[in-house]
Amino acid sequence: MRIRAQIGMVLNLDKCIGCHTCSVTCKNVWTSRDGVEYAWFNNVETKPGLGYPTDWENQARWN
Structure with a gap:
């Protein structure tokens, strides 16, 4: 199969x-x-902690 x-x-x-x-x-x-x-x-793990995403718990930041 060719990748198109x-x-x-x-x-x-x-x-x-x-x-x-x-x-x-x-x-x-x-x-x-x-x-x-x-x-x-390729699944990238998205868990809280060091690294990304940073400041994930601050949902008010995005409103």
Whole structure:
């Protein structure tokens, strides 16, 4: 199978709330054809702590 398209996404992880909507949307767009239902995706862990997302608990910051 030839790779005919690739996509990359740039996200502001300071606004991430860990809902994985970006992952679900990407999978729905790129795996809608027969034979690509089991495409591999790189899942990045989004857990509170050191690193990103920073200041995730301050939801008032984004209102």
